[in-house]
Amino acid sequence: KIGVFRLGLGNVPQRDSTGVAVSYTSPNAMIVPIAQFLFTSHVPPTSLLFNMHSTADFGHAIDAIVDCSARHNYTSAAAACANITNFVIRPVGATGDAVKYITSAVMQPIYHNQNTSQLLGFMGGGFDWADTFTPIFRTSPPGVDIVVKNNDVTLTYYAGDGDNVHRKGFGDLHDRDHNSQLRTISLFVNEDGTENYSTYTITMYPTDSFMEYYSTNVPVYAAVASSILLALCAATFFLYDYYMRKATAANEAVLETKRRFVRFISHEIRTPLNAVHLGLEALTAELAHALEKLFGPNGNDSNVMFTDLLKNWLELSAELISNSESAVDVLNDLLNYDKIEMGTLRLEFSTVPIWEVVKTATIGFLTPAKHKGIHLSLSNNLEIEDGLDDTSTNQEPVVIGDDARLAQVMRNLVSNALKFTPEHGHVVIKVEKLTGGLPNPSLVLAPEYVHLLDQPRAGSVRISVTDSGVGLTADQLAQICTEGMQFNANELQAGKGSGLGLFITKGRAG
Template structure:
C-alpha cells in the first residue's frame, strides 16, 4: 500500500485528509474502517444514553406515582377512620341528648303526680314553684320547652279558667298571660277564612274536634317554663297533629288492666313547626298519673324536641362537613354541621349519594310505649367532600414531586458529571489535536522561511571558503556576486522576519483571547497611513506580477493647510493605535496578495461616509479623562482582489482562528492563519467593523474595514504630523548617519544616537558575538558577559573603577538576556538596581508573553525587547529615552 496526502479544501481539515489511506488502486481502506468504527461507537453510546434516560424517566414516573397513590390512600383511610369516629360520637351524643329530654319530661310528670296524688285535685292544680323548677329541668335536659297539660271535661272549663287566672297572677306571670283577643280563657285556632279575632283564636270549651276524635275532652296547656309563653291555655286536642296523640295515650291507658301500676304511654309527635321556635321539631308527651290513682290519666308533661338542639355540641367545634338527616316514617330534614354547629339545609334527605355507603344510622326515640301513634325518629350521619378534604393535604403531591426532584437531581448530577468528563475528554482531545496542528504548523510555516535563511548562509560559507581572483573579468564577476549576495541577504532577512511575524501573530492571538492587548490611543492621520501602507506593498506587488491600485476619495468638508502648504490635512481622522491600525491594513492587503494570481489586480478603495457607524462608542485619547472630540462619520476601506474567491461556507469561517483554505495550492505566501482573526479583534477594539464578500470561487474577494472618524483641530493635526515625521529608520549598521524617508520619497539625514559603553549579557556565544559586532560597527563599546552572575560582577567592577578613576567611561546600558545559567536576567537586573546602577537596562527575551515582560519590568528593566533583537529598535529606544518620549513597552509593542 501507499499513503497519499490530499490537500485541504474548505470542508476538510489537514489532519482528516492526511490520515486517509489508499491502496494501490486508490481505494480508501483503513480510514474508512476507522470512521465506520467511530460512527458505530458513537451510535452505541447514543443508544445507551437514550436507554438510560428512558429508564430514569420510568423510575421517576413509577416512584412518583407509587408515592402519590400510597400517601393519598393513607390520607383517605385516615379521613374515613376519623369520620367513623366522629359519626359514632355524633350519633351517641344525639341519642344521649334525646334521652335527657325524655328524662326531663318524665321527671316533670312524676313530680306532678307526686305533688297532686289524688285525681280529685285535678285540673285545679297550682304548682307555685313551677317556673324555676321547669327552667332547671329544661336546662338539664337540653330542652327549650318544659310544659304540662291538664285534661278537662267541658263542664270543668269555667272553674279551671277562674283557677288558672289566679295562679298566673300568683306566679307573677305577665298581665297578658292567658289572654287572647276574645279575653282570658281556653282557646283554639280559628279555622275560618275570615278570622273572628285578629289573633286568629277562638274561645272554645266544648271539647269538640274536627278530625274525628272520639273523646269529648280538652288538653289545655296550663303551665310553661317561659312566663310569657304565648301558647298558655292552648287546647291541643282540636289540633289533629296533637289530638291524635292525646287520643292514643287515652287508648293506651284504657288498655292497661293492672290497677296498681301506671302504664307506659309516652308518645312523640311527627315533625311539627312550633310557635315558640321555628324549625323542624317534635313534641314528647309523658302522661301524668296521680300517685294514689296510678291508672287515672289527668294530664301530661311536654318537652319540645328541636332537632337543631339535639345536634348541637354532638361533635367538636373543629368538625365541618358532616351531613345529618333526622327522619321519621313520613318526613325527613337534612342538617349540615359546620364548625360543630348544625345548619338546616332543607326538607328531605339531601345527602350526597356517593357517600351513602358511609352512612351511620341510630334510633333516637328508644323508650318503650304502648301508644300506637308515637313516631319513631332516626338519625343518619353522612360525610361530605368537605370533611374528607380536611384530611387531604399536599403531601402526596409534594412527596411525589420530591421523589421526582431527587431522582432528577441525581440524574442531572450524573449527566453533568458525564458531560464534564466528556467535555474534558474532548478538550484533551482538542488540545492534542491543537498540539499536532501547532507542531505541523510550526514545522511548515517556520521551516519554510528558515530554509531560505539556512541555504543562504550555507551558500555564503561555500563562497567565502573558495574566493575568486581579482583580475578584470573577476572584478566584473565579483560585482555580480556582490549584487547577488545583497539580494540573498535581503531574501534571508525577509524570510527571517516572516518567521518572526508568524510568532508575533501567535502572541497577538493569545493577547486578544485573554483580553490583554492594549492600545495606545492617539490621533491617527488615517488617510496618510493608508497611502503609506499601500505604497509599502508596491515592490511585493511588482515581484508577484500583481497590479496594486489605490483610489482614495478624501472628505469633502473643510481642510486645514499643512505647515509647508504642500498638501492639506483632513480634519476627520481616527482615534486609535497607529501601529495596530497599520497592522490591520497590512494583514488585509497581505492576504489579498497571497491569494491573487499573476497578472491579477488588487484595488484599494477609500471612501468617506459622513453618516457611517452612528452607534459606535466614543474613544478617548490616553491623556483625556473624558471624550472631547465630535464624531464625524466613518472611513470605509475596501480591498478587492481578483483571486480565488470564497464560497459561502468559507466566508462564514473566514475570521476564525487558524483558518487556511487549501493553503498548499492557493496561498502564494506563508501565513499563520491568524491574521484575519487578529485584524477582526483589532478593528472591534477600535469600535469599527470588518467583513468580507465574494461572489463565489474564482470570482475574487472584497474585504471592507470601516472605522469611526473624529474631528480634530489644527493644533492636534500638526502635532500628529510632527510625531509622524520624527520617526527615524536607521539603515546599515556601519553608517555614520541614519536615513529618513518622507512622503515625497526624498531621503533626509539624521544624526545617530550618542556612542555608548554597553554590557551585553547573553549565554549564547554566537548571538553575543554578533550583537557585539553590530553595536561596535555602529560605534559603541561593548563588554561581554556569558551569564547573569558574570554581568553583576562586571557592573560591580565597573562601578568601583568609576569611583576612583574620574577618567573612566562607565557602562551606561545593559542588554540583559532573560534565560541564562547561574542567574537569570530578571534576578540579575534586580541585583544591579540594588547595587545602585542607574543606567539603562534593556531586557532581551524570547519569552514575550505579557506575564514574562511584566516580571522583567518589575525587577528593574527599563524596557523589554523580543528576540530576534534589532539594532534599529535599540537605537530608537535610546533616542526616545533621551528625548523624553519613551514609554514603557513601546519597543515591544511595535514589533508585536
C-alpha cells in the same frame, strides 16, 4: 265535657277559662284550643279543645308569633312570623323508653282580613325528626351521629344504612373519637343571630364506620412515590452538576494547554527568526556599504558587473528581511489570537503617519504579487504622491491609532486579497480622506490617550482593499470574520490557510 282544657298536676285535664299559663311564664293570657287536626297517628282525638298555649311545648312559639305580628305588617309577617314549637313528647309525660314519638310543629299565624292586629288563630304541621332525617341521609355512607338540641332538651339520632335513621336516646350520645370533624347548623335564630326558645342546633359527627368508608391508602402510596421521585430528581441534578463541572474543568484544562502551547511555540520559533532577521539586516548594511564604496571616487567601470550582483543581493536580502518580518508577524498572530480569545489584547495609541504604514505594509507583498502576475496598485487622495516608491516629500496626515496593529491589519487584508485573486488579476488599495471624522472618538480611547485628541482634526481616513477574486455572497460576508471560517479552501487556497487572519484582523480593529 269540660270544654277547653289544660293539663294540671299529674297531667289531669282541667277546665281552662282564663288562658293563664301555669306550667311556664308567659306574657300573654290566651286560649288557643285545638279545633281541627288531620291525622291521629301522633295526636289522639281526645286532644280536641286542648289549649295549646297552656304548655311550654307550644306556648313559647305562640308568644313569639304574637310578638312578631305586632312588629310587622301583613306582607312581611306572612314570611317573618312563622315559628316552630319545642320538642313535643308523646305520650304526654312519658320518659326514657316509654317515649314513642318526639315531634315538633311549624306554626303559621292566621290574620283577619290581612290585618296583623287581628290575629285569629294558628295553623301548624307536625313532623317526626327521625322521619325528617331519613331522606336526607338515605344516600350518605352509614355512620353519622346527629345531635339535636332545643332549650334544655338534647336528642341523639344515628343514621345507619339506607332508611335506617333511629333515635339513640336523650342527651349527647355521639362518638367522641371524631370531634374535630363536626358540622353544626342553627335553625330559627333571632335576626341578630342570638338564640331563642324556638332555636334548634343540629350537630353532625362521623363515626368509625363513616371514616372507614372514606379511608384509603392512596395518599400514603402517593407520598411514598412523591418522595422517591424527588429523590431521583435530586440525584439526577446532582449527577448532572457533577459531570458538567467535570466537563468544564476538562475544557478549561484543554484551553490552558492550548494557550501554553501557543506561547511556547511562539517564543521558541520567534527567537531564531529574530536572529535571522538581525543577520539579514547586518548583511543588508554591509552590502549597502560595499555599493557605496564601489560608486565612490575610487570606483571604476570594471566593477559594474560586481555592482549589479551586489544590487541583486541587496534586493534579495531586502525580500528575505520582509519575509522574516512576515514570519515573526505570523507568530505574533498566534499570541494575538490567544489574547483576542481571552479578551486581553491591549492597543497602544499614538499619532500614526497612515500613508507610510499602508505603503510599507503593501511594499512587502510586491514580490508575491509579481510571482502570481497580479497587478498591485496603491492610491490616495491625501494630496501626496501615489505609488509604491519612496520619492514622496509632501507632509502626510497622521491618525490616532496603534501603528503596529494597523500594519498587521493591512498585511492580513492584502495577504488575504492576494490569496483569493487568480493569476494576472489585480488588487487595488485606496487610502481616502473623509470629512467629518468619527463620532465620539473619546469613547474609544483609554483615559491615558484622550490627550491625543487635543490636536486639530481634519476628518478621518478610510482604507479599502479591493481584489478581482470570485467574491462573496451576503451569507458569507456575514460569517467572514468568524474564527476558523474558510470558504472553498481546497479550491481557492489549495488547502492552505487556517481561517484566523480576518478573525484576528477584526479583533484588532475592534
